[in-house]
Amino acid sequence: MSELQSKEEARKSFDKMAKDIVRPMQNHFGLNAWVFTLFLILSLFGYAWFLQLRDGLGVTGLHDYTSWGMYIANFVFFVAAALVGMLITAVLGLSGVKWITPISRIAEIIAVSFAMIAGLVIVFDMGRPDRVLNIFFHGRLQSPIVWDITVVTIYTIISMLLLLLPLIPDMNIIKKRLPKASNMQLKMYNILSLGWMGTPEQYKIIHKSIRVLSILIIPVALAIHTVTSWLFASTLRHGWDSTIFGPYFVSGAFVSGVAAVIIAMYVFRTSYKLQDYLTDFHFDKIAKLLVLVSLVYFYFNINEFLVPAYKMKSGDDHHILALFVGEWAVLFWFAQIFGNFVPIVLLLFKKMRKPGPMMIIATLAILGAWAKRFIIVVPTQLNPHLPIQNVPDSFHVYTPTGPEIAITIGTIGMALTIITILAKIFPVIPIWEVAEEKGIDREIINE
Amino acid sequence: MKENIFKSALLAIIVLSISFSATAQVWEVPSDKKEITPAITFSMKTKTQGKDIYAKSCKSCHGDIGKANFLPLNPAPNDPGSERFSNQTDGELFFKLTEGRGGMPAFKSQLADNERWAVISYIRSFHADYKPTGGGGEIVEESSAFTGTNIKLFVNKDQVNLEITIEVQGNVDGKTVSAPGVRVGFFIERNFGLLSVCEPVTTNKNGIAKAKFPGDLPGDSLGNYNIIIKLIDDDLYGNVEYKETLSWGKAFIYENPIEGNHLWGNNTSVPLWLLISYISVVLFVLITIGWVVLQMLKLKKAGIKK
Known part of the structure; x- marks a missing residue:
């Protein structure tokens, strides 16, 4: 788009673009059905949480041995997928990759919602949510749990800023193009646009702030998931006692994060009719990104499982055999094959790097990623150093119960609700950045 | 013939297994x-x-x-x-x-x-009705064992060589005499029982027994420990013992592993390096975030100016 356009043509094309992106914020086919579905999920969650608050954690399948179950697996999953904000905006953005421009807001929306829910999941994991305050009154700075709370909070704040900052010029654009918007909504846009006029000084400030935050979020994001991995790796337990858990978790996070972005891209592309902005080209590129991060993750999986399997240290052997051929084999191989192997192999073919097939592959990858977190969290606890004995038979296994599953699905529903709301009040594609890339004059953008 | 062997073998197995289960x-x-x-x-x-x-x-x-x-x-x-x-x-x-x-x-x-x-x-020796069987099983009271009463211990300490010489005396027919052939144990009191300094020593014909104490045993913070010297055969002589606190040990300062700033300590005893790292990293990040928020305010001002 480097050719010079006449001013009028540029204005027309910018108008069309802004209209296309803003339109679904007010007219959106199937929204009611979707909101109703979310409402059902959240109601079910509310009832399940009520049961858990009333009767305690006894309503879950958690017990003395498996005290971290589906909730913590879910927590790790949310933290993992939230890292994609950092990967897209910071790593790729700072290295000047152009094709991420229309995707970056989707990535940030996912990062914000998933990071927020990750923090909430911990509260749902507690039988007495009020005790979350104990971490502030009695928390030990020596404990990775305190570090985890710190970084999750900070990551959420930075992700929110990284969502809001690039929205500032867009606020200015959309507030003139939303005829149905309520006064309150317009007021919010007004506040959030921070008096954006598009002056060179403002451009300078906004670019500088985004760049600083993009740099800052890289170590913070690495920290959030490394610390999450340390919740496990700083113990001596079979399967958790690993030195590569940090990078292993981070690389896995990128796989689930990119898969989540692909699903979101597909959904917004079809339901918001953004085919002109989230094109096959973008899907092709992000498919290649998924292959890359999956390959890195594959490499870490080989290290994480084949090296201990080669040694078969006593104690570790039980764990590894239970995963490879034992009671966890189905879930383990599902996670490995669909969460890692399939994306690598299938996306090497050009035919597969199209929105439709990618949607299916990414969904499988997300399911695999979720299963993988379960595989990391649960089996180790059922293989303690001292044998499980003199306890009820039910303590030898972990079976999530109905309320537990309902609460877990509820948290996914919450994340989707936040994404839905954010995508209704904000444009899912950064209009001003895409326009600038197309060579449209700043004057037209800020008119 | 063969059949007979087979039968007798079978019988043997049955008999053996029955006797085996009987032993159980x-x-x-x-x-x-x-x-x-x-x-x-x-x-x-x-x-x-x-x-x-x-x-x-x-x-x-x-x-x-x-x-x-x-x-x-x-x-x-x-x-x-x-x-x-x-x-x-x-x-x-x-x-x-x-x-x-x-x-x-x-x-x-x-x-x-x-x-x-x-x-x-x-x-x-505890079986009252025991009658010795065969050739040797008879308890012979040996004349070498001292049979006096009112046994007393006299203790001499050699501070330089960490050696203790004791003299055992007892009453025989109303007279106080040296007690030969009495076994004496030398112990140091520890938290959970007595530590033998050496094998029990039998007094010589003058009623004297000696024991050398090692110089490297841990005592309390001043190097003190309690020694106990007592007669081993308390069933013969009653409980005769001598107790004293000596400063022959090495001073041992007990360090409570929970005290001080450690990773395993509680929230008030954070290691300094951890506290500094945590605070400085968190402060750095928060200050940067604060700076960005300031930039946003600046952005607003820049718009108003125009």
Whole structure:
């Protein structure tokens, strides 16, 4: 788009673009059905949480041995997928990759919602949510749990800023193009646009702030998931006692994060009719990104499982055999094959790097990623150093119960609700950045 | 002929398996082993030797003989002073001690024949009706054991060589004399019992026994520890002991592993390096975030100016 356009043509094309992106914020086919579905999920969650608050954690399948179950697996999953904000905006953005421009807001929306829910999941994991305050009154700075709370909070704040900052010029654009918007909504846009006029000084400030935050979020994001991995790796337990858990978790996070972005891209592309902005080209590129991060993750999986399997240290052997051929084999191989192997192999073919097939592959990858977190969290606890004995038979296994599953699905529903709301009040594609890339004059953008 | 061999073999197997299952219930001793008689002559000396061995190897399960304070195991170890034991022949006891069964270890590899017989001689000293069998099984009171009463210990300390010389005296026929042949134990009091400084020492003909204390034993923070010198055969002489605090040990300063700033400490004793790292990293990030928020305010001002 480097050719010079006449001013009028540029204005027309910018108008069309802004209209296309803003339109679904007010007219959106199937929204009611979707909101109703979310409402059902959240109601079910509310009832399940009520049961858990009333009767305690006894309503879950958690017990003395498996005290971290589906909730913590879910927590790790949310933290993992939230890292994609950092990967897209910071790593790729700072290295000047152009094709991420229309995707970056989707990535940030996912990062914000998933990071927020990750923090909430911990509260749902507690039988007495009020005790979350104990971490502030009695928390030990020596404990990775305190570090985890710190970084999750900070990551959420930075992700929110990284969502809001690039929205500032867009606020200015959309507030003139939303005829149905309520006064309150317009007021919010007004506040959030921070008096954006598009002056060179403002451009300078906004670019500088985004760049600083993009740099800052890289170590913070690495920290959030490394610390999450340390919740496990700083113990001596079979399967958790690993030195590569940090990078292993981070690389896995990128796989689930990119898969989540692909699903979101597909959904917004079809339901918001953004085919002109989230094109096959973008899907092709992000498919290649998924292959890359999956390959890195594959490499870490080989290290994480084949090296201990080669040694078969006593104690570790039980764990590894239970995963490879034992009671966890189905879930383990599902996670490995669909969460890692399939994306690598299938996306090497050009035919597969199209929105439709990618949607299916990414969904499988997300399911695999979720299963993988379960595989990391649960089996180790059922293989303690001292044998499980003199306890009820039910303590030898972990079976999530109905309320537990309902609460877990509820948290996914919450994340989707936040994404839905954010995508209704904000444009899912950064209009001003895409326009600038197309060579449209700043004057037209800020008119 | 062949058939007969086969039949007799089968019979043998049946008989063996029946007898085997019987041993699982009652501890049968082969009759030839039952008849074995002691290979040593029981005496005060063998009894004393047996007592020491019993204290080391048997007491942990069988308890103090005569007090029935054996461990509640299954099958029960039982009290060797009980009828259960006194009704058995010397040969039976010896066989069981030698071969062991289930929880009872086989002592044939740990104790020599004479030592095992010494243990039996000690056990037999509790069996009032015991009649010596065969050639040797008779308890001979040895004249070498001192038989006086009102035993007293006189202690001499050599501070330089960390050596203690004791003289044992007792009353014989109203006269105070030196007590030869008395076994004396030298101990240091520790948290959970007495630590033997050396093997028990028997007093010489002048009633004197010596023991050298090692110089590197940990004492309290000043190097003090309590020594206890006592007669081993308290069943003969009553409980005679001497106690004193000496500063012969090495000063031992106990460091509580929980005190101080450690990773395993509580929230008030954070290691300094961790506190500094945490605060500086979090502060750096928060200040940067604060800077960005300031930039946003600046952005607003820049718009108003125009």
